[in-house]
Every structure is written in C-alpha cells, then in structure tokens.
Amino acid sequence: MCGIHIPTDENVLVGLERADDAGVYRVSATLALIQTVDFFTPVVDDPYWFGQIAAANALSDVYAMGGVPKTAMNLVAFPVKEMDLSILRRIIQGGLDKMSEAGVVLVGGHSIEDKELKYGLAVTGFVHPDRVLTKKNLVPGDRLVLTKPLGTGIINTAVKAGMAPPELAEKVMRLMAALNRKACEAMARFDVHACTDVTGFGLLGHLAEMVSGSGAGVRLFAKQVPVFPEALGYAAMGLIPAGAHKNREFREAMVAFHDAVDRPLRDVLFDPQTSGGLLISVGAAQAGELLKALGDAGVAPSAEIGEVLPGPEEKIRVE
Amino acid sequence: MKEIDARGLACPAPVLHTKATLDQEKPAGVRVLVDNAASQENVKRFLESQGFATVLERSAGDFVVVGRCGAAPAPAGQPAARPAAESNKIMVMCATDRIGFGDDHLGVKLMVNFLRTLKEMGPELWRLVFVNNGVKLAVDGSEVLEELKAYERAGLKILVCGTCLTHFNLLERKQVGETTNMLDIVTAMQLADKVVNL
Known part of the structure; x- marks a missing residue:
C-alpha cells in the first residue's frame, strides 16, 4: 500500500x-x-x-x-x-x-x-x-507469555509428505481449531500492555513486529517456548515450509541466537503458524497469576517465554 | 554421483524425492537440482540428517545441493573440516577490504593474501566477521570468494554485517556467510578469547 x-x-x-x-x-x-x-x-x-x-x-x-x-x-x-x-x-x-x-x-x-x-x-x-490491546506497547520489565505450542507449519509439511502419524496430525488439527477466546478472557483481568496472535510470520516474526519501534528489546528463553517435540525432528530432516525460510531471511538481522540454540529449534521459532496462540506482554508482577489463570481456564500449555528489556532496541536475543 | 532433478517441485516434494532415491539406490554421492532457495535449504538439511556432507552451489539460475556420504574429504588446498575450537577461540574482524594505508592496490593484494593464509591458524580460527567496507569481500566478484566459501564449508562461522550490506546496496549480492547484526558481533567478541581487528 x-x-x-x-x-x-x-x-x-x-x-x-x-x-x-x-x-x-x-x-x-x-x-x-x-x-x-x-x-x-x-x-x-x-x-x-x-x-x-x-x-x-x-x-x-x-x-x-x-x-x-x-x-x-x-x-x-x-x-x-x-x-x-x-x-x-x-x-x-x-x-x-x-x-x-x-x-x-x-x-x-x-x-x-x-x-x-x-x-x-x-x-x-x-x-x-x-x-484496546495493540502490538506496540512493550514495557521494559514485562514478561512474554505464549498460549499455544509452536510447530504446526512444520508438522503440516510432514503430514503433506506422508511422514507424520495420524494421531499427531489430529492433535495439531485440534490445536489449530482451538479458539483463543479463553486466553483472551483470562488476560482481560490483568495488566496486559501488548498482545498479538502468532500466525504466518512465526513467533520471531511477530515478536519482531512487536519490538519494532517499541524502543525496547526482548530476551527469549528458547528452552521455555512450548513446541511440539516432533516438529524439531521434522525440521532436522528438512521438512520445513518455505514460509519459515522467508520469515528467517526477513528478520534474521534483528535476532541474535545463542550458540546453544540449535538449528531445528531456530526453524520452529520461525515456523509459520495457522491459528496460533496469543503472545502477551504482561507486567512482571502479574505474569505468574496470568499463567495460573490461563492454566485454570484450560489454556495449555501456556508458558512464560521471555522478557522485555530496555535495550538493545529492536533486537531479540534468543538464549 | 547420482543426479536428482527436483526442479518445478514445491516443498516438501524435493526432500521426498531425494529420500526416495537414497532409500532405493543408496548412492555415495548425490547432486540435487531445485529451483528455489527454500528447497535447497531443506534438501541440505535432509542430506545432513542422513550423514551426508553438503555443498551448496548455483548453476544457471538453478539451486544445487551436492551431498557426499560420510565426512567429506577436504578438497586439496582447503582447510580440513574440524571441530569447533574449545581451547582458544580467535575472532578476526575485517572492517576494510584492504590492509593498511599507502598504496591501495597493494592493500587489496595483501588482504587477499591474508585471507588465503588465515587457514594456518587451524582450528583456533573461530569467527570471521566483515563490517563496513569489509563486506565487499563477501559479495560476488570478490577475489577471495572461493576461499571464504571453503572456510564456511569447513565449519568456520562467517558473519557479514547486514547494516553495511544494506548501506552499500549489496544485500542481494552476498555470496557467503550469515547476515548479522551488531548484537551478534558484540556477543561474539565477548565469547572470543582473542579478537584480531583489521
């Protein structure tokens, strides 16, 4: 436009x-x-x-x-x-x-x-x-919460390749069809500063949108991000949708990976999601209670996956 | 070397094609042709997951992955594949495409010679970083491109400053290394045991 x-x-x-x-x-x-x-x-x-x-x-x-x-x-x-x-x-x-x-x-x-x-x-x-909750209001000190596991794009690619078992395909289907309604209702009771949903750009792509122009930076705890473990295996085999590679090329200049974050996990963090979870930036003091409320509402596996830092600006450090 | 033509196929078909050939014919080496970068990356990962050493090439608009079974014997004159150095990690940062001041022509020659000789550092050479004018060494037309690609194949991590590539309008012409940012560079400096600046 x-x-x-x-x-x-x-x-x-x-x-x-x-x-x-x-x-x-x-x-x-x-x-x-x-x-x-x-x-x-x-x-x-x-x-x-x-x-x-x-x-x-x-x-x-x-x-x-x-x-x-x-x-x-x-x-x-x-x-x-x-x-x-x-x-x-x-x-x-x-x-x-x-x-x-x-x-x-x-x-x-x-x-x-x-x-x-x-x-x-x-x-x-x-x-x-x-x-109104927008993407653009990250506050340094906030905690980041994700409400659905990642890996649906990679698993759908494996399904297309005929390499994923039907039980897994069904599990992923149910997850994609799950509404973000309960997650939204749960977060309404807390001091939420920014929110988006994780879809085609992958977790890191959407996080990059949140951090752009925010004046803040983000530290992501890669090991705490909920993922389908099978997606890591498929990614290692190269069953990766083209969109994941595009997402990485587009945003890699904003992302610094620690050496310990291996390649399949990096791929999953860039994996395009269909009907993914909410990515919520909440005041640190309330992060624990929000997670509990999400758990009580049956929104699982939600997890705290990172924190908002005063800087370096517009950078995502993945550890 | 078994050749697989997977051009015109979308992900994940090129990987499945390659897998079928490996399953049926068990070749010691394959050359897979695809028509886009994403498929090239996926086939590379698949071959590596099957124990192949891979090399990426471009050929007349096509994307090629060459895979050799087992650890690849290093081609003559190129540094051998090596494990990441743990004892002493040396980071070399080139902020220019020539060495020293005085005669620029001589400076360029010296830089080419320096990068060719750098392999003598052996496994202690841990990161090679290009910033400012240095990024011109990592784009097409660079005299040391083949040497740099050989370093990368042997496992050396080469970082090329994204801001600098954008500044010189060279982003599309980068041929080797990962596009990187200042945070990556600063983190690498912190982790390195020794930083050599040029």
Whole structure:
C-alpha cells in the first residue's frame, strides 16, 4: 500500500498505518468496533476441520486486540464445476460450529467461483476504546507469555509428505481449531500492555513486529517456548515450509541466537503458524497469576517465554 | 554421483524425492537440482540428517545441493573440516577490504593474501566477521570468494554485517556467510578469547 494516500478520521483508533491485527473504530466513549478479515486455502484435508480452523483463525484477530467477536460473514471461493457441493456444506458447518462456540452470529457472506478453494470470515467485534490491546506497547520489565505450542507449519509439511502419524496430525488439527477466546478472557483481568496472535510470520516474526519501534528489546528463553517435540525432528530432516525460510531471511538481522540454540529449534521459532496462540506482554508482577489463570481456564500449555528489556532496541536475543 | 532433478517441485516434494532415491539406490554421492532457495535449504538439511556432507552451489539460475556420504574429504588446498575450537577461540574482524594505508592496490593484494593464509591458524580460527567496507569481500566478484566459501564449508562461522550490506546496496549480492547484526558481533567478541581487528 506504499505510496497510496489513505484518508482517516479521529475515530480510527487503529488503522492501516499501524499494521496491527485488526482495525478499531470508536463508535462512542464506551464502544469501539474491531474489524478483521482472513481467508486461506485448505491447510488440512478434512473439510469440516478446515472450516473450524479457518473460522478460529479469523476470530483470533479480535481476541488479539482484547475484544469480543460478535458478528461474522462467510467468504467463500469454490470450484463448483470440479468439487461436490457437499464439501462446501461441511466447511461452512465447521465454520458455523466454531462461531457458535465463540458466541458469534453469522449475518451474511459472499461466494465466488474460483479454481482454488478458499474459506474464511470477515469478523466484527466489540471492545472498550480504552481497553484496546495493540502490538506496540512493550514495557521494559514485562514478561512474554505464549498460549499455544509452536510447530504446526512444520508438522503440516510432514503430514503433506506422508511422514507424520495420524494421531499427531489430529492433535495439531485440534490445536489449530482451538479458539483463543479463553486466553483472551483470562488476560482481560490483568495488566496486559501488548498482545498479538502468532500466525504466518512465526513467533520471531511477530515478536519482531512487536519490538519494532517499541524502543525496547526482548530476551527469549528458547528452552521455555512450548513446541511440539516432533516438529524439531521434522525440521532436522528438512521438512520445513518455505514460509519459515522467508520469515528467517526477513528478520534474521534483528535476532541474535545463542550458540546453544540449535538449528531445528531456530526453524520452529520461525515456523509459520495457522491459528496460533496469543503472545502477551504482561507486567512482571502479574505474569505468574496470568499463567495460573490461563492454566485454570484450560489454556495449555501456556508458558512464560521471555522478557522485555530496555535495550538493545529492536533486537531479540534468543538464549 | 547420482543426479536428482527436483526442479518445478514445491516443498516438501524435493526432500521426498531425494529420500526416495537414497532409500532405493543408496548412492555415495548425490547432486540435487531445485529451483528455489527454500528447497535447497531443506534438501541440505535432509542430506545432513542422513550423514551426508553438503555443498551448496548455483548453476544457471538453478539451486544445487551436492551431498557426499560420510565426512567429506577436504578438497586439496582447503582447510580440513574440524571441530569447533574449545581451547582458544580467535575472532578476526575485517572492517576494510584492504590492509593498511599507502598504496591501495597493494592493500587489496595483501588482504587477499591474508585471507588465503588465515587457514594456518587451524582450528583456533573461530569467527570471521566483515563490517563496513569489509563486506565487499563477501559479495560476488570478490577475489577471495572461493576461499571464504571453503572456510564456511569447513565449519568456520562467517558473519557479514547486514547494516553495511544494506548501506552499500549489496544485500542481494552476498555470496557467503550469515547476515548479522551488531548484537551478534558484540556477543561474539565477548565469547572470543582473542579478537584480531583489521
């Protein structure tokens, strides 16, 4: 969008210039709308699971802003000449079931014919204008908390390669379909300074976005980051999605790895996630309580994975 | 040397292709052709996980991974593969592409000679870092590119300053080493037993 003038107004609390998880527009002193849209091609073979995952992924941006999703519209691209319509019904059913789990109502949608199947949602949520959580407010001393394990991109690549057992594929499917709702509700009670959700750029890519322009630096404790252990094995074998390599090339100048962090773990830290967990920056005094609240809400395995430092600015030190 | 053409295939297909060939034919050496850097990196990792020593090449727009079974015998005139030195770690930092002041032509020659001779340090040579004008030694057209690549293959970690590459508009032309940042360099200085500055 570089070079294109985008008009704005005073009620745009979060707009394009911020490149955050969603746009936020103030309606009144006590209400702001969160708007976001996301859709993609199938990440799993089962249409019902794909529908759930695509919906959970689209809803996640509202949770990452600290909001409550309220309404949604379906976005569908479907190869109607080549594929049976029953597949589309299963996808939409998966999306609908996820929306009811989130307390969201479907109010419309749009479908087009396309050679490649795509599904997702445009979601609207509510938030108090003073309670909007963006990526850009890391405070030195904060602790970083992650609410889902990493490695889904690598494991999906191994599934595509026919090298992952079905039990693992299912475990990863369930994780991708899990809403970030409980994590969002749990963090609402704490002194959270910044939040985002971990998706296509991988943990380090999203952390790099948080640290850019923050005036702070980050220390990541690589061994404490929750990961699927199988993902490390697949990464060592080169079953790595191209996106992980792109993420690394794009951000490696901001990241300093300690020698003890081996290559497979580095790959997992850059692995693009589908519908990943929330990455939360919380005041140090409350980190323990937040983790306990997440655990009580069944958001596991959440973990404290790092801390925000006064400097060096815009750098991520991985130990 | 068994040649595998995996061009036109997306990840993870090139790895599976290579795996199938290894499983069926058990070759002592393979040359895998792919058409993108991500696949090249993945095939390299797969071959290394199977005990192959690898070398990356570019050939007429294609990306190539050459793998040899077992520890690769070091090609003549190149430093032998070695374990990381634990006794004495020497970091060499080149902030220029020539040695000394006076005659620039002579300075360039001296630097080339210096980098070629550096292998005599043996396993104590631990990091080679290029900053400022020094990054020009790590881009295409550099007279010592082949030597630097040989060092890297032998396990030496070469760091090239990303800010400097960007400054000179050379980011795309870097041919050897990892793009790095000041924090990496400072950390390396702290860990090194000896730092040699040029």
